[in-house]
Every structure is written in structure tokens, then in C-alpha cells.
Amino acid sequence: MGCIVGVVNRSLTAFIGFLLVLLLAAAYAAWWLGPGVVKLALDESRRNQPYYLLHLGEQGVQGDQYTARFTSLVQAEEGRLLWRGNLERLLEGRLKDEWPDLLLFQMARGGDLVQVITSPEYRQLTAERTLLLLGAPLPPLDLTQSTTLILWLQQTDDPEDGAADQALNRVTANLAQYSASVVWDTPLDVLAGQAQWDHLTLLSFPDEATAQQWFREPASQTERTLATTDMQRQAWLLLQASYLQ
Numbered sequence: 001m002g003c004i005v006g007v008v009n010r011s012l013t014a015f016i017g018f019l020l021v022l023l024l025a026a027a028y029a030a031w032w033l034g035p036g037v038v039k040l041a042l043d044e045s046r047r048n049q050p051y052y053l054l055h056l057g058e059q060g061v062q063g064d065q066y067t068a069r070f071t072s073l074v075q076a077e078e079g080r081l082l083w084r085g086n087l088e089r090l091l092e093g094r095l096k097d098e099w100p101d102l103l104l105f106q107m108a109r110g111g112d113l114v115q116v117i118t119s120p121e122y123r124q125l126t127a128e129r130t131l132l133l134l135g136a137p138l139p140p141l142d143l144t145q146s147t148t149l150i151l152w153l154q155q156t157d158d159p160e161d162g163a164a165d166q167a168l169n170r171v172t173a174n175l176a177q178y179s180a181s182v183v184w185d186t187p188l189d190v191l192a193g194q195a196q197w198d199h200l201t202l203l204s205f206p207d208e209a210t211a212q213q214w215f216r217e218p219a220s221q222t223e224r225t226l227a228t229t230d231m232q233r234q235a236w237l238l239l240q241a242s243y244l245q
Contacts, residue, residue, distance in 0.1 A: 036135065036189040041114045046137050046189075051110035053079070053191070054200070056099035056132040063101060069125055070103070077112040079105050083143045084243035088208060091150070091215055093235030096194075099132065102151075102239065104140070117191060132193030136200065140184035146204040147241045148211050149183070154199040155233040163230060164199040170227035171220075172203070178214045180205045196233075211238060 040046055055070065071081050083104040090098045107113045113135065116122055152171075156163050164187075172182055184202035205211035214220055215236065228234055 034190070034192060036191045037114060037117055040110050040135060040189055040191070043110070046110040046135075047114070048109055048111065049137065050139065051107045051113055052082075052136040052139060052186070053103075053105040053107060053113055054134040054136065055103040055105065056134070056193075057101050057103070058130050059100040066125070066129065067101070067103065071105075073116050073119065073121055073125070074105050074107070074113075077115050078108040079112060079116070081243070082106050082140070083146075083241060085149065085239040085241050088238040088240050091212075091236040091238050093153075093237070097153070097235040097237065099237070104143075106139070110135070110137070113191075126192070130193075132195055133191040134197060134200065135189040135191045136184075136186040138184075138186035140186075140202065143183060143204075143241070146183055148205045148208050149239045149241070150203045150205065150211055150215065151235075151237040151239055152201040152203065153195075153197045153235045153237070154201070154228075154231055155196050156198055156231055164201075167227040167231070168201055170223045171201075173223060174217075174219060175203065175214070178205065178210050180210070180214060208238065208240070 040051075053074070057066075067084075074081070081103060085102045085104075087098060087100050087102070117133075154164055154167070168182070168185060175181060181204050182201060183204045184200065186200055188197050188200050190197060203211075205214065215238075
């Protein structure tokens with residue numbers, strides 16, 4: 001009997017040790033890759049379906065060279081550049097929300113983006129850059145006619161409670177008066193960077209003056225304030241397209 005108990009104890013100890021190794025491995029992966037990348041890698045519906053990457057980064061003397069190298073990494077995994085934009089001004093938000101350069105990529109599968117982010121080439125390329133990578137499962141509308149846009153980044157209390165949709169309906173109720181439209185509205189995964197955005201809305205306007213008029217108009221401000229009372233944080237960025245696929 002003592003031998004049997006000893007064998008059982010050793011087996012139980014080995015099993016518990018195995019579980020601890022798995023937990024430590026999972027914790028290390030979450031720390032090294034970030035929870036957003038781990039979530040993408042494990043979510044079959046996103047891993048095997050088309051996926052979109054919004055890259056927000058800084059500019060500099062090597063900005064174009066960096067963009068070309070990053071785009072090559074994405075293209076090597078069957079991705080393509082859809083749109084590129086520049087920040088005209090931060091309409092509302094914090095200083096750290098000022099991202100001068102924005103790139104939008106389409107991936108054939110979310111899993112391909114995991115391959116990009118886990119590659120040594122990506123780690124080397126981004127090691128000394130400040131950037132924010134936002135992943136999205138839903139596609140934008142055709143952006144080829146969109147030259148002036150307002151990007152609305154949102155951090156909601158609960159991404160699953162539908163608050164973002166309710167806020168969208170109120171905030172955009174008068175868009176038609178300005179010949180403007182919603183060209184992208186999607187939940188988000190933060191894949192890299194220090195932020196907790198969980199929803200994105202992109203609005204297209206005929207020109208910069210019209211965009212600013214809509215944003216500053218008293219009725220727009222009132223609806224925006226009422227609709228976003230329960231949001232933890234938001235940022236509004238006025239953009240100009242510099243590349244359209």
C-alpha cells in the first residue's frame with residue numbers, strides 16, 4: 001500500500017509541476033507578446049479571418065525608410081497597405097495621443113499578423129521606436145475617396161455592453177448635414193503600445209474646414225458630451241490622407 005501511495009504522490013507532484021510550467025509559459029508569453037497578441041493567436045475566429053492593423057507611429061528623418069521596411073514585413077505575410085494618413089491636429093485628447101503618422105494594413109488572416117509581430121525582424125525594426133498597434137476584426141469601407149478624416153478612439157467601461165454603438169448613433173446623428181459619413185467602426189485589440197483603446201470610429205469629411213465645423217458646432221459638442229459621459233477615455237484626431245490604395 002505504501003508503494004502505491006508513493007507512486008500516486010509522485011504522479012500528482014509531476015502533474016502539478018507540469019501545470020505550473022504551463023502557467024509560467026503562458027505568463028511569459030503574455031508579458032513578452034502582450035495580451036492582445038496572445039488573444040489574437042488563440043482566437044480561432046480572428047486568427048483565420050481577414051484582419052486589419054492600424055499602425056500609429058512617430059515621424060523622423062528615417063520615417064519613410066521605416067515605413068518601407070515595416071510594409072515589407074507585412075507584405076511578406078500576404079498583407080497590403082490600404083491607406084496612409086498624417087495628423088493635422090489633435091482635436092481632443094492627451095499629448096501622448098498625438099501620432100503624426102498612421103498606416104492601415106489588411107491581413108489575409110489574423111494569424112499572419114501574429115507571425116509579423118513575433119518575427120526577429122519586427123523586434124529589431126521596432127526596438128527603438130514608440131508606436132501603437134491596433135488590430136481590428138471588421139473592415140473599413142472604401143477609403144479611396146476619403147482625404148479628410150476624424151479618428152475617434154474610445155476606451156469604454158465594458159466593450160461588450162453595446163455602449164459604443166449607442167454613443168455612435170448619437171455622435172453621428174447630424175453627419176449627413178455636413179456631407180460626412182462613417183467609414184469604419186470596429187472593436188479593437190491593442191497589439192503593441194501603452195494604451196487601452198477598445199473601439200474605433202473613422203469619419204470621412206469633404207474637407208478640413210467642414211470637419212472642424214462639425215466638431216466645433218454646439219449641437220455636435222452637446223451630443224458628444226452626452227453620449228460619452230460613461231467612457232473612461234477618448235481621443236479625436238483630425239487626419240489627412242497621404243496614400244490611398
